Amino acid sequence: MNLASCYIENNTSALDQTYTYQFKNEPVEIGKRVLVNFNYRECVAFVDSIEMNSSKTFPYEIKPILSVLDEQPILNAEMIDLAKWISKTSISTVISALQAMVPPALKPKSNDIKIKMEKWVRPLDDHTKTPKQAMLYERLIKEGEMKRSEWLKLSSLSKKLEEMGCVEIFAKEKRTYEEVIEKKPCHIVLNEEQKYAVERILHSSKDVIALKGVTGSGKTEVYLHAAEAVLKQGREVLILVPEISLTPLMVKRVQERFGNDVAIYHSGLSAQQKYEQYQSVRGKEKRIVVGTRSAVFMPFSDLGLIILDEEHDLSYKQDQNCRYHARDVALHRAKTHHARVVLASATPSLDTMARALKKVYELVEIKHRVNQSLPHVKLINMNEVIRKKQSYILSDEMITEMRKTLDRKQQIILLLNRRGYQPILRCSQCGKVLMCPHCDKPLVLHKEKNTLNCHLCGTVLKRIYECPQCHGKLSGSGFGTQMLEEKVAQLFPDARLIRMDADTTTRKNAHETLLKAFENHEADILLGTQMISKGLDFENVTLVGILQGDAMLARSDYRSAELTFDLLTQASGRSGRGNTNGKVLIQVYDEDHYAIQCALKQDYDSFFRHEMQYRHLAGYPPYTYLCALTFISKDESGSDEANHVMKLLKEKDFKVLGVSELLKIQDEKRYRICVKSKSLELLQKEIYDVYQHHRTSKSRVKLHIDMNPLTLDD
Numbered sequence: 001m002n003l004a005s006c007y008i009e010n011n012t013s014a015l016d017q018t019y020t021y022q023f024k025n026e027p028v029e030i031g032k033r034v035l036v037n038f039n040y041r042e043c044v045a046f047v048d049s050i051e052m053n054s055s056k057t058f059p060y061e062i063k064p065i066l067s068v069l070d071e072q073p074i075l076n077a078e079m080i081d082l083a084k085w086i087s088k089t090s091i092s093t094v095i096s097a098l099q100a101m102v103p104p105a106l107k108p109k110s111n112d113i114k115i116k117m118e119k120w121v122r123p124l125d126d127h128t129k130t131p132k133q134a135m136l137y138e139r140l141i142k143e144g145e146m147k148r149s150e151w152l153k154l155s156s157l158s159k160k161l162e163e164m165g166c167v168e169i170f171a172k173e174k175r176t177y178e179e180v181i182e183k184k185p186c187h188i189v190l191n192e193e194q195k196y197a198v199e200r201i202l203h204s205s206k207d208v209i210a211l212k213g214v215t216g217s218g219k220t221e222v223y224l225h226a227a228e229a230v231l232k233q234g235r236e237v238l239i240l241v242p243e244i245s246l247t248p249l250m251v252k253r254v255q256e257r258f259g260n261d262v263a264i265y266h267s268g269l270s271a272q273q274k275y276e277q278y279q280s281v282r283g284k285e286k287r288i289v290v291g292t293r294s295a296v297f298m299p300f301s302d303l304g305l306i307i308l309d310e311e312h313d314l315s316y317k318q319d320q321n322c323r324y325h326a327r328d329v330a331l332h333r334a335k336t337h338h339a340r341v342v343l344a345s346a347t348p349s350l351d352t353m354a355r356a357l358k359k360v361y362e363l364v365e366i367k368h369r370v371n372q373s374l375p376h377v378k379l380i381n382m383n384e385v386i387r388k389k390q391s392y393i394l395s396d397e398m399i400t401e402m403r404k405t406l407d408r409k410q411q412i413i414l415l416l417n418r419r420g421y422q423p424i425l426r427c428s429q430c431g432k433v434l435m436c437p438h439c440d441k442p443l444v445l446h447k448e449k450n451t452l453n454c455h456l457c458g459t460v461l462k463r464i465y466e467c468p469q470c471h472g473k474l475s476g477s478g479f480g481t482q483m484l485e486e487k488v489a490q491l492f493p494d495a496r497l498i499r500m501d502a503d504t505t506t507r508k509n510a511h512e513t514l515l516k517a518f519e520n521h522e523a524d525i526l527l528g529t530q531m532i533s534k535g536l537d538f539e540n541v542t543l544v545g546i547l548q549g550d551a552m553l554a555r556s557d558y559r560s561a562e563l564t565f566d567l568l569t570q571a572s573g574r575s576g577r578g579n580t581n582g583k584v585l586i587q588v589y590d591e592d593h594y595a596i597q598c599a600l601k602q603d604y605d606s607f608f609r610h611e612m613q614y615r616h617l618a619g620y621p622p623y624t625y626l627c628a629l630t631f632i633s634k635d636e637s638g639s640d641e642a643n644h645v646m647k648l649l650k651e652k653d654f655k656v657l658g659v660s661e662l663l664k665i666q667d668e669k670r671y672r673i674c675v676k677s678k679s680l681e682l683l684q685k686e687i688y689d690v691y692q693h694h695r696t697s698k699s700r701v702k703l704h705i706d707m708n709p710l711t712l713d714d
Contacts, residue, residue, distance in 0.1 A: 003054045004028050004065060006045035007095045008038050009109045011321060013695035013703070016093040018048050020058070023065040031073030031080060033108050035066040042066065046098050046108040048080065074106050078336055079299065085332060086324050089684060091627075091691050091705040096322035101297040103274035116174040116272050119148040124168040133157050137166060175276055183259040186224075193366045194222050200364045201226045201305075201342055207334060210356035211344040213366035214374065214602070215573020216537075219344050220250070222366075223307050224257050226342070227288060231258070235304025235339075236281075237288040240295060240326060242313035244268045245500070246535035248512035250309065251290050258288055265291035265298060268508065293318065293326040296333070303337035306330045310534050311343040311352060312566055317710050325708070346573060346604075347566045350615065353608055354622040375544070375575040375582030377600050379591045393479055393487050398545050398585050405543040406495055406524055410580065413536070414484065414527035415571045416547040419501040420455075421447035421483045422476030429472025434464075440663040446503065447482055457666045484527055484547065492525070500528030533571040539578030543585070546571050550588040550596055557713040558620045561595040565607050568599035619655060621708065624676045625683050628709045629690070630662070631671045632702040641701045642671040645690055649675055652686055668702075674712065683707075 005018035021036050028034065028047060036045045075083075075098070083097035090097075099107050105114070122145040129137060136155050140146065148169060152158045161167050190198065194217075201209050201222070213219045227237040241250050247266050255262050263277045263286040280286045282299040289298050293316055296306075308316065308327055316326040327343065334341045343352050343361070356363035385395040394402075405412050422445040425434040434443050436454035443452040443461065452461045465474055479487075481501045488497060498514050505511050511531075518526045519538060526532060526541075552564045568586060576582015588596055598607035616623050629645065631638035642659040649656050658673035677683035687705060694703045 001054050001056075001062070002028070003051040003056065003062070004034070004047050005049045005051075006034060006036060006047055007098065007108070008036075009044045009046075009095060009099075010038075011093055011096050011099070013093055013691070014698070016087075016095070016695060019045070020062055021045075021065045022062045026065055026068050027071075028065060028068055029073050030077070031075040033069040033074065033106075035069060037063050037066060044069065044108050046095065074102060076299070078333075079297070082297075082329070082332065082336075086322060086329065088688070089328070090323050090707050091684070091687050092322040092324075097324070100294070100318065100322045100324065103278045104271040105275040106278070117171040118174045119169055120145050120172045121148050121151045121162070121167045121169055123166065125166055127164050127166050129161075129164075129166070133161060133166075137161060140167065173276075173279075174272070176273060181255050181259045181262075184256045186257060188221055190221065190225065191218070191368075191370070193368060194218050194225075197222045197364050197366055198225045198229075200362060201340060202229055204340075204362045206360075206362040207339075208331065208341045208343065208355075208361040210348055210352050210361045210363050211342050211366070212348050212353070212356075212363065212604070213344065213346060214369060215346045215570065216369040216371065216374075216577045217346075217366040218370045219309070219366065220253055220537075223309070223342070223344070224253065227254075227305060227307075228257070230304040230340075231261070231287055233304060235287075235302050236300045237305045237307075238295065238298065238300070238303060238330075239288070239290045239307045239309065240316070240330070241290070241292060241309050241535065242315035243531055243535075244292060245505070245511040245515070245531040246309070247290065247292060248515060249535060249537065254288065254290050261286055261288055263289045263291075263298070265289060265295040267292065267294070268511070270508075296326045296329045300333075300337065303333060303339045305340050305342070306334055307342045307344060310345050310570075312345045312347050312349040313534070314563075314710050319706075323706050325710075347569050348604075350562060350608065350611060351622045354612070369577075371577070371579065373576060373581055374602055375572060375584050377572050377584040377586065377602065379596065379600055380585055380587045381591050382587050382589050385587075391487075393484060393547070394491070394545075395587060398587065399491060401543055401583065401585060402492065402525075402545070406492060408542075410542040411518070411521065411523075411538060411540045412525045412543045412545065413532060413538075413541055413571075413574050414488070414525060414545045414547065415530070415533055415567075416479075416481050416484050416527065417530045417533075417551065417567065418478075418480045418548065419482070419503060419529055420444035420453065420480035421486075423478040423480060425452070425474045425476050427467035427470065427472045428475050430467060430470045432467065432469055434467075434474060438667050439665050441665075444480065445476055447486075448503070456663070481528060488525060488527065495525055496523040498523040498526050500526065500532050502529070504528075505531070530567060530571075533567055533574070536574050537577055538574070541574055542576055542578075542580050542582050544571055544575040544582070546584070546586045548588075549586040549599075550590045550593065553590060553593060553595065555713050557711050558615075558618065559711060561593070561607075561611055561614075563711075564593075565595040565599050565604075565611075568596070569602060569604070572599070572602065619676055624655075624678060625680045626708055627675045627677075627683055627687050628706040628712060629673050629675070629687070630704040630706070632668050632704065633700065634668060636669070637699075638669055638671045638701045641699065641703075642673055646673045648690070649673070649686065654683070654686070672712075 002023050004021050030047050032047050034045050086097040087094040123141050136157050230237050244266050263280050265277050289295050318324050355361050380395050390396050424442050439456045441456045446453050450463045485499045500514055552560050572584040575584050594610045631642040646656050655676040660672045662670040
């Protein structure tokens, strides 16, 4: 009897194990998907191991594999081992890791996504033909094969040759037409700091390089020169960016240098496009990949260099199901492939910088901008602005500088990290805030569609004007990007505006379209959320205005100061990247906070020293390892289970914080405990024991485990 151990597509933790099926002559191989019967229904499974001619006996019936779904294994041994490593280190199910690693069309999951096929033709048999038929047939022989649609267009005789049996019609995976991209000659001469950075990336004794370069220092050009050297060695290159909004700009730069050798992979692509890009790397058609977090799983065969641009960004951490960090996966894959990793940022994460200073990574710094001129940054105290009865949205000084910039025909970026029109609607009579019916979160007014939206669960309600409790009038407070756009349009009626936030970038290629329009100066002002705070390189932008620059300091999160400093420093770096000096105005209420003052001076080193002192005193990363366990239930049972686990972990001499009751989401109560440890291995072991006990306990309480969480907000 031939046996196959398989992981079932169901992501429930209780099923996180292999199940055995038998097969006879089917082409079952490790890494293929198969169709099996599980719990009286057909589902997809992933073959993990095979045992041929086994003599094992079982006290129950071993069901047969119903069919094999793949001609070739879709994952090799490296990727299967990687999935198990991710499962172990992130304390998640193996199947969730496998599902995260492949494009939607190949996921070990029952879904409606199918690989698109199209009809092709090829010569089959040499029947007797007329001279004209023979001429057409020779054309096909010369081509070898061609799309049937093109074949039928060649001649009215094409159909006749098919009927005669001279031509075979077969199905082939559809490939999107790809225009030929011409490489542009590079005339950029690197400065001494850039040359040194490239040299260290290629020849350092360390496998990981922490590249700290101020905004506008030409880090992208360093990437491209290092990538070119690695490609000449016949190896592959991966360049990761944190968000879709940054992908088009990076893709453009890389394609100009390397032409059609570039694969693109991010969540904005269709399922078919993702599949085609995945296959182009798997088939070694393309050797350089540019993409967001999930591109770290592309099927490389000889990876030589991995670059994480803006490595500090939270977007590199997956926050659902399999909670992996792309940086950790990149470091693990680099060891397997003997590749170099570059962790690059103007504001490196404290974890990365701490390792660099301890010589675990090599620290390489680029301290000067290419144009040698950092922007002038100034704080605007909004307490004084409001005392002077100026607008709480845009101060008079901000408005004046905007007008001067527009008069000079230069461009402006306005950053407000809050979307919607107004974040709070309150009854003027009873004082109650209008809350989401399913979450402990205020509903946000979206004026464009006249709706009330919950940004936690996605609930959308029709706008109301009266309090549902006492029928008093609802009045809004605060402002988001929609109100800011309205205000700017009133103040500058002749200025052309582009707004970029989660509401304006839902359509396919929206990020690329909006940024291209701004680059071509089809708009004078670009305003939006944090998606416009980093990576953008527009030479004509000479003014950046940051509104509510200290808002994140109010978050109950141990990284709030770091996130604030990163956002302000990165956003400030969008100004003055051309030949004209730039200016940055930051509107804040708390101008004395060290994160604000260090961002004002663009002083990362001072911020690092300040923040590390607080982290050390409080025992937070990078001085300890952290794990957040969230217990979710419809009733109080989640609290009971959280308290039970907290007591168990305290007996292991861990530092345990909690139980904390978090905001309700989608009618479910959430309770969290945080566990600190000096030993990552010990922490992972004990948390894994908690996970195993929970998954076999048949508890109705859901448990979410986040190893090394980047945020601990409610």
